[in-house]
Amino acid sequence: MSPFNGGSVGFLMVGVAIGISMATIYNRTSPADGTRDPVDVLVASHRSAEPPPSVPSSEEIEEYIRGGFETSSADGTYHSGGDAPISSERSAAKPHPAPAPTPFIDEYIPASLLKKYEAQNLQFNVTRSMLRQSRPVIGNTKRLHSYLKKLRSGECTTVLVLGGSVSAGHHVRRPEENSYPQIFVDWLNARYPCRARSGAAGTHERKKIRGASNSQTHMASWSAVDEMRAFDLVILEFNVNDHFISDLPHATEDKGPLGDTKEYISLWYFEVILRRILLVRKPEPPAIITFNADYQGRIWADPPWYEPEDARKTLLYFNQEPLKNWLSSMYEIPVFSAVIWMLPLAGKQGRSMQYNRTHNPYATANWHTDACCHPRREGHLILNMVLAYCMVEEEKVFLSHNESDTVEAERDFTLDAIPLLRDPLYLSPEEDDVYVRNHTFNGIDFSDPNGEAEWKKHLVANEGWTWYADNKDKDKFGFIANGTHGGQHIAVSLRGEQHGKVEVIYVVSYENFGTALAWFDESNENDYEQTFCKGEARRQMPVQQLEAIWEFKASLPKVEILTESLPKGENKTLHLCLTPPNKNHKGAENKFKLLGVRVF
Numbered sequence: 370m371s372p373f374n375g376g377s378v379g380f381l382m383v384g385v386a387i388g389i390s391m392a393t394i395y396n397r398t399s400p401a402d403g404t405r406d407p408v409d410v411l412v413a414s415h416r417s418a419e420p421p422p423s424v425p426s427s428e429e430i431e432e433y434i435r436g437g438f439e440t441s442s443a444d445g446t447y448h449s450g451g452d453a454p455i456s457s458e459r460s461a462a463k464p465h466p467a468p469a470p471t472p473f474i475d476e477y478i479p480a481s482l483l484k485k486y487e488a489q490n491l492q493f494n495v496t497r498s499m500l501r502q503s504r505p506v507i508g509n510t511k512r513l514h515s516y517l518k519k520l521r522s523g524e525c526t527t528v529l530v531l532g533g534s535v536s537a538g539h540h541v542r543r544p545e546e547n548s549y550p551q552i553f554v555d556w557l558n559a560r561y562p563c564r565a566r567s568g569a570a571g572t573h574e575r576k577k578i579r580g581a582s583n584s585q586t587h588m589a590s591w592s593a594v595d596e597m598r599a600f601d602l603v604i605l606e607f608n609v610n611d612h613f614i615s616d617l618p619h620a621t622e623d624k625g626p627l628g629d630t631k632e633y634i635s636l637w638y639f640e641v642i643l644r645r646i647l648l649v650r651k652p653e654p655p656a657i658i659t660f661n662a663d664y665q666g667r668i669w670a671d672p673p674w675y676e677p678e679d680a681r682k683t684l685l686y687f688n689q690e691p692l693k694n695w696l697s698s699m700y701e702i703p704v705f706s707a708v709i710w711m712l713p714l715a716g717k718q719g720r721s722m723q724y725n726r727t728h729n730p731y732a733t734a735n736w737h738t739d740a741c742c743h744p745r746r747e748g749h750l751i752l753n754m755v756l757a758y759c760m761v762e763e764e765k766v767f768l769s770h771n772e773s774d775t776v777e778a779e780r781d782f783t784l785d786a787i788p789l790l791r792d793p794l795y796l797s798p799e800e801d802d803v804y805v806r807n808h809t810f811n812g813i814d815f816s817d818p819n820g821e822a823e824w825k826k827h828l829v830a831n832e833g834w835t836w837y838a839d840n841k842d843k844d845k846f847g848f849i850a851n852g853t854h855g856g857q858h859i860a861v862s863l864r865g866e867q868h869g870k871v872e873v874i875y876v877v878s879y880e881n882f883g884t885a886l887a888w889f890d891e892s893n894e895n896d897y898e899q900t901f902c903k904g905e906a907r908r909q910m911p912v913q914q915l916e917a918i919w920e921f922k923a924s925l926p927k928v929e930i931l932t933e934s935l936p937k938g939e940n941k942t943l944h945l946c947l948t949p950p951n952k953n954h955k956g957a958e959n960k961f962k963l964l965g966v967r968v969f
Contacts, residue, residue: 532606812967833857
């Protein structure tokens with residue numbers, strides 16, 4: 370019998386997710402963010418003896434918003450939004466009592482790492498009963514047991530983390546060392562020392578996909594996965610970022626009244642990712658874990674940061690976990706979760722206590738570094754405690770040899786020589802064929818730091834666009850145009866593929882970004898320089914507008930399929946030009962960042 374006690378929770382979450390089909394209870398209009406973003410401040414608690422803090426003034430709100438803008442769009446980083454960092458004074462403060470020692474920690478953390486997990490290094494007490502809730506879906510563990518067998522035999526392994534800004538360690542100093550993916554790999558190296566094929570001491574390692582932050586952009590960037598020689602474990606962390614997928618351009622059928630809801634859209638793209646991973650052989654079938662590492666904090670706050678009435682009009686309070694648990698359970702993917710116990714602890718004493726860092730150590734305001742999400746450095750240690758606990762408890766099951774009581778129907782049919790996948794839940798047969806079974810994409814990747822030689826083969830014109838990395842770490846590359854007068858033009862040569870579709874990947878943000886126009890023709894020249902590209906004669910444009918400005922306080926890659934087709938075997942030139950700012954524009958700059966073009 371499994372030692373985990375999360376089965377009933379998993380089925381409850383599935384039940385909630387099934388409620389998506391009840392269209393009558395869903396309000397598809399997302400509440401406008403405006404200035405009602407929660408921030409990491411002390412919100413008054415009616416349970417507190419101290420006087421409540423004053424309501425922030427409009428000037429304070431504007432100051433906070435300006436901080437969010439400066440942090441996210443100026444450095445070119447892609448992350449989920451509304452994330453002004455807290456001041457160093459505020460982030461250093463720990464007004465609640467320090468956590469007590471965790472007496473059972475040495476069961477899960479190797480002795481060489483225990484000092485990192487001492488009580489003073491954690492934000493709050495983590496108990497065994499909390500961690501027991503971290504497996505809402507047990508799933509089929511055959512792949513996970515195969516991975517544990519590799520670890521125990523001393524084989525060096527590779528962990529592929531497909532996630533968003535939480536996995537990237539946004540707002541954490543030295544994220545390459547202090548984000549949970551690296552902390553997890555450090556834990557693997559300490560608990561399961563390995564040797565390279567040469568016999569020398571080796572290490573476990575991790576990989577990621579550049580420039581992708583949610584299920585949709587990981588799907589569009591899948592060529593990076595195809596090019597990887599090997600990986601053994603895949604961690605899927607999309608609980609925050611999948612909420613920011615705004616549309617479903619890849620659908621080939623009408624999805625009905627729910628098709629334009631964020632819940633349906635995220636389920637569609639997440640199913641594509643799950644099905645692709647289940648078919649992958651690198652060179653063996655990898656183990657797969659869905660990891661619900663964080664949640665969105667803003668929607669839980671009181672005015673002036675958010676409206677409870679608006680929150681009640683959403684289905685799941687922007688929390689993707691029930692969706693991820695539902696779909697993972699149907700594909701028998703194990704789910705590890707910090708959110709499933711952390712979010713209830715944050716708010717169980719009322720919304721006011723959820724943001725009271727003085728009296729509630731589990732407060733959302735204590736867990737997050739900003740208004741959106743993003744755990745603190747100490748929080749990434751807690752995330753690894755969840756991963757470590759679930760791995761060690763599953764290892765106990767593996768070593769107990771209790772799998773003999775399973776029946777044939779429980780076998781993982783995706784491991785067969787010819788993998789057998791269940792019928793898709795949200796993809797049509799045609800969509801499954803295009804995006805899962807035969808997902809070969811050709812195109813141009815401008816986000817690859819080493820891809821200049823390749824994209825130069827396709828570049829046929831460039832006036833005013835520059836290829837560089839505009840973030841502080843200088844690793845997020847793209848072709849960027851910037852100017853308030855418009856007219857900057859770039860053109861690439863393309864050849865049509867089987868389905869005649871062309872998708873453009875670019876960055877969207879909430880300020881300093883603008884609009885580009887896209888069109889096909891057989892010339893390399895910009896025939897619209899003095900008309901459409903300069904903002905004139907906007908009516909009846911024979912071009913497609915690519916809007917890189919949106920209302921969410923987030924800077925993320927977006928995928929858009931062009932309405933004009935490119936038939937198989939046909940050669941044409943794709944043009945893009947930056948236009949002057951329109952009425953929706955915010956900020957002093959007017960940028961457009963092109964990440965890639967793909968043909969399928």
